Amino acid sequence: MNLTGEGLTLAYDGCTVVHEAAITLRAGEVVALVGPNGSGKSTLLRSLARLHTPQSGSVTLGGGTDALALRPRDFARRVTLLTQSHPTPGGVRVREVVAYGRHPYRGRFGSGDADGSAVIDRAMRLTGVTGMAERPVDELSGGELQRVWLATCLAQDTGVVLLDEPTTFLDVRYQIETLDIVRDLADEHGVAVGVVLHDLDQAAAVADHVILLHQGRIRSTGRAADVLVADVLTEVYGVRIDVHVDDDGRVRTQPVGRHTTRFRGLSPA
Numbered sequence: 645m646n647l648t649g650e651g652l653t654l655a656y657d658g659c660t661v662v663h664e665a666a667i668t669l670r671a672g673e674v675v676a677l678v679g680p681n682g683s684g685k686s687t688l689l690r691s692l693a694r695l696h697t698p699q700s701g702s703v704t705l706g707g708g709t710d711a712l713a714l715r716p717r718d719f720a721r722r723v724t725l726l727t728q729s730h731p732t733p734g735g736v737r738v739r740e741v742v743a744y745g746r747h748p749y750r751g752r753f754g755s756g757d758a759d760g761s762a763v764i765d766r767a768m769r770l771t772g773v774t775g776m777a778e779r780p781v782d783e784l785s786g787g788e789l790q791r792v793w794l795a796t797c798l799a800q801d802t803g804v805v806l807l808d809e810p811t812t813f814l815d816v817r818y819q820i821e822t823l824d825i826v827r828d829l830a831d832e833h834g835v836a837v838g839v840v841l842h843d844l845d846q847a848a849a850v851a852d853h854v855i856l857l858h859q860g861r862i863r864s865t866g867r868a869a870d871v872l873v874a875d876v877l878t879e880v881y882g883v884r885i886d887v888h889v890d891d892d893g894r895v896r897t898q899p900v901g902r903h904t905t906r907f908r909g910l911s912p913a
Contacts, residue, residue, distance in 0.1 A: 645706050645722060645803030646670050647692055647836055652701035654687050662688050662860045664701070669804060669836040674826055676851035677840045680881055683857040685840045686728065686808050692838065693725035693806050705804075720748035724800040726807045730793055732782050738792050739777040742768055745799030767798035770825055772818070786813035794822065798829075805829055807839040811846065823850045844872055844885075848895035856880065868895045 647669045654662035662684040669675050669692075677685040690696040692703060694712060703711040705722055714722075724745070733741065742764050749757045768774045771791045776784070781792060790813045797805065807826065811819040827850055829835040841847045847854055848868035856864045856871050858880045864871045872895050877885040884900040898904065 645836060647711070647723060647804045647838070648704050649688070649692055650702050650704075652688065652691055652703075653699045654684070654691050654696055655699050656687075660699070660860065662691070662857075665857075665862055667692070667838070667855060667862075669838045671803065671836050672830050672834045673852040674830050674837045674839065674850055675853045675855060676847035677838065677855050677857060678842070678844055678847050679857035679863070683880075684860040685857055688857070689725070689806050689808055689838060689840055690727075693723060694719060695725070717748050720800065720802075722802055723804040723806065724797050724802045726794055726797040726805075726810055728808045728812065730789075732789065734780075734782050736781055737778050738773055738781055738784075739764065739768070741781050741792055742773070742795045742799050745796040745801075748800065763801050764799050767795040770798060770828075771795040772821065787815060787818060790814055791818060791822075794825070798825075802835075804836045804838075807837065809840050809842065811841070811843070819846070826850055844877070844897040845895070848872055848897070869893065872897055 649665065649667045652662060652665045653660060665688055667675065667688065677689060679685050687696055691698055694703070705711045711719060743760070745767065746757050746760045746764065749760065768777065771794050773788070773791050773795050776788065781789060784792065794810060810822050814822060823846060826837055826839060830837050839850070851868060853866065854868045854871040855862055856876070863880055864876055869889060872887060874885060874887040877887065877897065881899070886898045886900055888896045890896065
């Protein structure tokens with residue numbers, strides 16, 4: 645399932661923060677949104693999830709269905725969003741929280757979700773939280789809790805998954821495992837994934853398509869090698885960023901400060 649935003653202009657209290665942005669998430673592909681703080685990445689993602697109503701523009705699903713006009717339950721069966729922060733419920737165990745993801749499929753009193761238990765088990769297994777199923781969520785670390793919320797998102801079992809900085813609070817191992825899950829969703833399950841990332845190297849590694857935002861406008865869009873270009877990144881971020889492309893085509897970036905060790909082989913300024 646595809647999700648498309650066209651001509652999206654987004655504002656807070658009358659102040660425009662995103663200007664006429666266009667974005668398409670295609671089934672089986674990962675699109676990464678990158679850019680400095682305040683560039684509009686999360687706001688744009690939230691508009692695709694119907695959490696920020698556009699001043700102008702459209703959001704469509706599949707063959708042209710107006711996503712903004714769908715009933716909440718119908719939309720929630722198609723699109724899910726992992727936000728940056730969540731209230732931590734007290735006295736609730738991990739499996740119960742992951743089960744929240746099944747709400748679009750349940751009738752009154754939690755009935756009618758025959759596949760729910762199996763989907764919850766799969767989501768917990770994918771995110772590595774099965775072993776903490778009976779632990780209260782208010783006793784978890786930030787990284788553990790982030791994985792639980794990711795499992796809740798996956799339990800919703802939608803064709804479009806939106807992730808706002810999903811590697812926040814995670815150590816290196818779980819950052820890599822989360823990015824692997826993102827790729828698996830696209831490659832093995834045909835999910836359309838949109839993900840906001842601050843780490844440019846992670847974006848280059850995981851995404852089929854990168855969108856670079858600057859001051860609320862799309863500055864560049866395309867393959868990582870075409871978007872993550874040294875002079876453009878230096879302009880957008882306001883600090884020198886060196887870029888190196890490995891022999892296998894992987895893009896690596898490095899902001900250069902006064903004490904930064906540069907990539908071996910790159911000439912000094």
